[in-house]
Amino acid sequence: MANLTEKSGNDIQWADGSHHLKAVTDADTLPKLLAANAKAHPNQVAQREKDFGIWNEITWSQFNDHVAKMALAFKEFGVVPGDVVALIGDNRPEWVWGEVAAHANQAMSLGIYRDALEDEIAYLINYAEPKIVVAEDEEQVDKFLMLGDKIPSIKKIIYHDTRGMQKYDDPRLIYLADVEKIGADILAKNPNAYADMVAATKTDDVAVLCTTSGTTSNPKLSMWKHSAFLGHAVNYLKADPMSAGDEYLAVLPLSWVMEQMYSVAWNLVARMIVNFPESEDTAMSDLREIGPHFVLLSPRVWEVVAADIRSRMMESSPWKQKIFDWGVERGIAALDRGERDQVAELILFRALRDRLGFSRLKSAATGGAAMGPDTFKFFQAMGVPLKQLYGQTEGLGAYTIHKWDEVDHNSVGYPMNECTISIINPDHEGLGEIVVSHPNLMSGYYKNKEASEEAFDDQGRFLTGDAGYLDDKGHLVVIDRIKDLSETSTQTRFSPQFIENKLKFSTFVAEAVILGKDQPYIAAMICIRYPIVSKWAEQRRIAFTTYTDLAARPEIYQLMREEVERVNETLPEAQRIQKFVLLYKELDADDGELTRTKKVRRSVIAEKYADIIGKLYSDDERVDIDTVISFQDGTKQRIKTSLKVENLSQAPKAAEQRSLAS
Structure with a gap:
């Protein structure tokens, strides 16, 4: 371990990113940025959704139109600045439309995990008190109807999948198409109604509430302002550049901080195309069809992919198994020397990447938990440009990342631009608590002043609760939660x-x-x-x-x-x-x-x-x-x-x- 106890991302040579900075300077809230994209690039593809095997395209103009109609209807339903709009379901364009529509009302969006149970939903709803929930389908709607009068704040339950919904007659239920018709009628009477709403949004408005992981108790709700959300997206894009037209498949829950960064922030800032899979079960096959330029998978998913590859090899012929084992061994040995094995690439890895849908990858990442070094090295040897991220919900997801030419499976890389990592109370080996400071940290925990104050030290740095150290290169090495050591x-x-x-x-x-x-x-x-x-x-x-x-x-x-x-x-x-x-x-x-x-x-x-x-x-x-x-x-x-x-x-x-x- 090194004696280094602090590292600033400003010391690292990241990409320029000035064009992204200009975009969020000219349009400093999510609704403003969406409107700007719709005006400048109306016919370019912003999103795609797979339905019944067909990829349906949504342009920036259509994206903005959906949001405008939903936003005006939300206002008609009584949403006012400072309110909360909840969203639950699979990754769908409608989720993102509803989220930005909430922001256009100067309200806050709150994503709930699709597999949340009724008691978890009841806790979050009664804590945040949203008036509206955008629920995808019958499965999600049922959870709210079963709670009955236990969630009195909910006035409208908006659904966008009609299958199985005909049997319900709850007055709170309303179909998304009917919601948009209300908004369209308002626009017909006042064509400037939505533009006036967007103009009123402020960069210091709290836009997003995001649940923490809740490893010890009920999750807390981190608050992000537009300025923090977009500002951190710019710094992240300097470290991992993406361009307009690059493809991304949204496979992680939209309620998670990192999926928010990619499917919402990067989509709006970089105009990266976000593709929504048909279902959770088809996500990996949909990934192969899209052939994305960037992919983020949790360590658990990478582990499942690696295990699935080995499982398939178990069913293959002994000859193919020998080729696979030989290629992987050569690939990892070359990786340890800082090289790529071209023979293994030609015979094994090129076809394997193509089979997985990884042929066009410019970047791949893992975050949210630690990944075993063996799994990391396996994908690196395969030629997947995999990098580790590190961060917390409170820090707007990732704030460290590997540089392209300095990927080290033992570390999580350097702090991003404007971010400083410090190690406090280090022991004789340099191991101590990781603390982070950057201008885009959360504003605090929603309705929890005491926990907000405890989360930061007297210098305004976020206390991660993780143990780690900075190595000789300035890379951050994360060991474990302090309380778990x-x-x-x-x-x-x-x-x-x-x-x-x-x-x-x-x-x-x-x-x-x-x-x-x-x-x-x-x-x-x-x-x-x-x-x-x-x-x-x-x-x-x-x-x-x-x-x-x-x-x-x-x-x-x-x-x-x-x-x-x-x-x-x-x-x-x-x-x-x-x-x-x-x-x-x-x-x-x-x-x-x-x-x-x-x-x-x-x-x-x-x-x-x-x-x-x-x-x-x-x-x-x-x-x-x-x-x-x-x-x-x-x-x-x-x-x-x-x-x-x-x-x-x-x-x-x-x-x-x-x-x-x-």
């Missing part, structure tokens, strides 16, 4: 996240939770990647019925033991996993075990699986399970099974543990 009872320091990421590079591991704080050794709870492990089992004629049954099979335990041992070989002896258990179910956000961005809620895991954790630190070789799990559709299933505790080495017996602790 752990130490065993034998004084061995370790990062649970670091070990978990190594495990999840395995084709067969979907999720892992590393344990060991104040315990004599490190242990793990592992979830198998069911689609791939089940395929592996079928090929070997191993009989099973359910996830629970498969995870309990001795052959699967042996398979996972080999995977854990592979990871152990890369770790210091004191940090190696001594015991593990395969969980009887996948960790699920609906059960509160993961956040909506798929981060582990460790406090929930510790409480919910306390019995299993206790067995991992006892002499018992099995854990008896008798529990009931609930599904999203309301059905329940009783699970009665016995889990094996796999001991990879002779971990100390309970009596020895007590002796060591004393």
Whole structure:
């Protein structure tokens, strides 16, 4: 580790970006920027949406017209400056139209994750008190109707997919086409009505409310002004340039900070074309059709893509498997030398990128959580221009990124323009808390003055709560959440996240939770990647019925033991996993075990699986399970099974543990 404790993005040679800066200077709110694009480039494509297999184009002029009609109707429904408009559903153009329409009313938009359950929705609605919600379809509308009078602030529920809606007669429901007709009628009487609204918007208006990840409690709502949202987009585009006409596929939830940056801010500032997939299930095939110039996927999605590639190779001929293994080995070896292997490129990687839809990529990114270095190096060797990002919702998403010629899988790169990263309270190795300052940080948390004040230090810097250090090059290296950094009872320091990421590079591991704080050794709870492990089992004629049954099979335990041992070989002896258990179910956000961005809620895991954790630190070789799990559709299933505790080495017996602790 280096002794460097501060790094400014102003010291880095980024791209010019003056044309983007001029655009947001001339039009300093989202509605103004949209109107300017519609005037200057009326017939250029702004968005596309795939419907019934056909990509439907939306020009800048059409985009602006939809927003104008919705905005005027919102005003007619009683939306006034300072109000909130909520949005929920899949990634759709209508979401973005509704968002900018809210901003034209000097109101704030609030995105809700599409898979949010009723109690989560009730909390957010009653906290933010929106008058209007733009809900995509019957599935989302049902959630609000089921809440009934528990969400009194909602006056209108706007839907834009009519399937299944004919059976409802709730007076709050209104079809989007009817909403736009109200706006069109207002425009017919007063053609300047919308232009006057746009002119009244101010750059210091709070435009967007975005939920934080909520790893420890209910999410807070970060507030962003137009000036911050657009200003940070400009600085980001200096670090990762995009141009008008570049293609992007919106595959991550629009309620997430990073998708807001790309599908809304970059779309308006750089005029990058945003493509909306037909459904979540078709996203990867739609990506292949578009062949985007830029893609952002979460680490979990990159891990799934890597696992899927390996899964497909399992079904191929032995000869193809040998070619794949040979090509990957050569590619990674060349990457370690700072080179590209042209033979592997010709024989393997070029075709593989084309198959994935990555042939035209100018840039690719991962962010939102840590990615295992093995996964990162795999895609880099393939020729995917993958870079790591780092940031938080409060910092408007990413504010560090790799430079093109300095990609390092161990780091998250340099701070962007106007951004300064500092390490406070460093230890003797330089490891301390990461704090960030830049002019486009959040304005604070909505309706939460106390938490807003606690989020910043006395110099106005945001306290991330993450542990990291700056290396000799000035790259930021992120280790883990400070509160999650752990130490065993034998004084061995370790990062649970670091070990978990190594495990999840395995084709067969979907999720892992590393344990060991104040315990004599490190242990793990592992979830198998069911689609791939089940395929592996079928090929070997191993009989099973359910996830629970498969995870309990001795052959699967042996398979996972080999995977854990592979990871152990890369770790210091004191940090190696001594015991593990395969969980009887996948960790699920609906059960509160993961956040909506798929981060582990460790406090929930510790409480919910306390019995299993206790067995991992006892002499018992099995854990008896008798529990009931609930599904999203309301059905329940009783699970009665016995889990094996796999001991990879002779971990100390309970009596020895007590002796060591004393």
